[in-house]
Amino acid sequence: MSYTIDTVVAISTPPGRGGIGIIRISGKSVPEIAHKLLGKIPNPRKAEYLPFLDTDGSILEQVIALFFPEPNSFTGENILEIHGHGGQIILDILLERILKTSSDIRIAHPGEFTKRAFLNNKIDLVQAEAIADIIDATSYQAAKSASNSLQGIFSRKIHIISEQLTNLRMYAESSIDFSEDEISIIPYEDIKKKLRNIINDVQKMYKSTYHGVLLREGIKIVIAGKPNAGKSSLFNALVGIDRAIISTISGTTRDTLHECVQLNGIAFHITDTAGLQKKSDNEIEQIGMKRTWEELSNSDHILWVIDPNDKTDKEHDITLEHVEKVLFCKNKKPAITIIHNKSDLTKNKIGISIINNYTIITLSALFDDGTDLLKEYLSNNIKFQIQEDYSYNLAENQGNFIARRRHLDALEKSSKYLLSAQTQLLSAMSINELFAEDLGLAHKELSKIFGKCTPDDLLTRIFSTFCIGK
Ligand code: GDP
Numbered sequence: 001m002s003y004t005i006d007t008v009v010a011i012s013t014p015p016g017r018g019g020i021g022i023i024r025i026s027g028k029s030v031p032e033i034a035h036k037l038l039g040k041i042p043n044p045r046k047a048e049y050l051p052f053l054d055t056d057g058s059i060l061e062q063v064i065a066l067f068f069p070e071p072n073s074f075t076g077e078n079i080l081e082i083h084g085h086g087g088q089i090i091l092d093i094l095l096e097r098i099l100k101t102s103s104d105i106r107i108a109h110p111g112e113f114t115k116r117a118f119l120n121n122k123i124d125l126v127q128a129e130a131i132a133d134i135i136d137a138t139s140y141q142a143a144k145s146a147s148n149s150l151q152g153i154f155s156r157k158i159h160i161i162s163e164q165l166t167n168l169r170m171y172a173e174s175s176i177d178f179s180e181d182e183i184s185i186i187p188y189e190d191i192k193k194k195l196r197n198i199i200n201d202v203q204k205m206y207k208s209t210y211h212g213v214l215l216r217e218g219i220k221i222v223i224a225g226k227p228n229a230g231k232s233s234l235f236n237a238l239v240g241i242d243r244a245i246i247s248t249i250s251g252t253t254r255d256t257l258h259e260c261v262q263l264n265g266i267a268f269h270i271t272d273t274a275g276l277q278k279k280s281d282n283e284i285e286q287i288g289m290k291r292t293w294e295e296l297s298n299s300d301h302i303l304w305v306i307d308p309n310d311k312t313d314k315e316h317d318i319t320l321e322h323v324e325k326v327l328f329c330k331n332k333k334p335a336i337t338i339i340h341n342k343s344d345l346t347k348n349k350i351g352i353s354i355i356n357n358y359t360i361i362t363l364s365a366l367f368d369d370g371t372d373l374l375k376e377y378l379s380n381n382i383k384f385q386i387q388e389d390y391s392y393n394l395a396e397n398q399g400n401f402i403a404r405r406r407h408l409d410a411l412e413k414s415s416k417y418l419l420s421a422q423t424q425l426l427s428a429m430s431i432n433e434l435f436a437e438d439l440g441l442a443h444k445e446l447s448k449i450f451g452k453c454t455p456d457d458l459l460t461r462i463f464s465t466f467c468i469g470k
Pocket residue numbers: 226227228229230231232233234245246247248250251252253275341342343344345363364365366367
């Protein structure tokens with residue numbers, strides 16, 4: 001049973017010229033519309049080569065038509081797909097004709113086909129989001145992970161936790177409602193253990209989800225350091241074009257520059273920033289530094305560039321320690337790699353070393369020597385700071401799935417309620433109403449991931465970011 005009565009139509013292929021163009025119609029009136037357009041209802045799920053008729057019965061186009069009767073279609077409603085030639089004008093002519101076939105047909109809103117699929121329970125919200133993410137993927141890994149999410153990898157993992165939570169809630173509720181004589185109650189220690197396992201699973205899931213977010217959004221790398229350290233040279237070497245101006249004149253980069261590159265199938269958003277100093281009398285330099293701080297606060301990973309040859313006065317230098325302190329106060333803890341640049345001058349050997357827990361990469365940005373090593377390091381061994389430091393190879397993990405910030409938010413809140421339930425359980429030494437209530441709230445947060453208990457305005461916001469025809 002589908003949720004709407006009106007029928008929607010949209011051109012599902014991108015605008016412009018192409019071999020074929022596809023128009024999709026979904027809704028109750030599809031059979032009646034098919035009759036008017038094609039002279040018949042095509043056989044279900046069989047491609048048929050048919051004339052596309054104008055209002056006077058003349059042939060407008062020869063098309064391939066596909067009919068998917070409800071409920072076995074993408075949206076769960078009757079769907080007619082018309083494959084014509086991929087020219088914008090001809091597709092507009094067909095669309096105009098389709099809109100005249102029925103009084104209840106209208107142009108679909110962005111993402112409306114997927115929204116109907118979600119509302120008709122054909123997919124959950126995670127899968128609906130994954131469809132948009134496959135289309136919008138900016139890297140190989142993002143596309144692959146979105147496909148995993150669409151196949152339900154992410155949803156299944158959340159479902160397993162959700163099931164465990166349902167069971168625990170059942171035990172908790174029955175322990176509150178019935179006495180020991182009435183039902184066999186599971187021991188307090190077992191409840192404690194079950195809860196601990198769920199907390200662990202949610203926290204593990206948070207980490208994998210964080211990776212999914214990084215895969216979707218890309219990793220934000222910010223290049224920073226003092227003026228003339230070679231930040232812009234490194235930026236150009238990493239993005240592979242002479243994008244930033246390079247000069248010996250201090251303070252050439254005053255605004256931030258952004259480029260996106262794919263390393264090992266992962267999107268990296270690289271930002272070049274204005275050099276940091278303790279103070280500057282130049283107003284533009286001050287604005288530039290303010291932007292650098294903003295970029296640093298939003299980064300996943302900082303490349304802190306140093307010119308070990310630099311003999312200039314150190315009085316106005318901002319140290320890495322200071323940067324870390326400022327970010328820490330803002331509750332930010334991006335990973336940091338130190339770049340010892342200008343190896344051609346220092347004669348230091350190109351390579352990677354670890355000193356005081358910092359990874360140090362020695363290279364020459366100007367001569368593009370050692371930058372491949374940095375790229376390899378970034379894509380294979382990127383360090384993420386989530387709860388604790390650990391390295392993770394995003395490119396190699398086959399079970400990756402794509403995720404969004406709202407999923408992280410739900411998991412974080414769920415974890416918070418579970419921890420509160422644990423505190424209740426440990427302090428009361430028994431199962432009480434507060435414990436059960438916290439479990440219920442944790443469960444509600446998890447359910448939001450699938451789109452259950454999701455307010456309409458959030459759904460509208462999610463689907464409005466989709467393209468038309470999807
Ligand atoms: P930024 O101010 O930190 O962005 O530094 P730039 O990239 O503009 O470089 C400042 C100066 O250092 C320029 O004259 C560059 O040519 C020079 N430079 C940058 N990297 C290297 C390097 O690896 N070797 C040498 N010899 N010079 C470099």
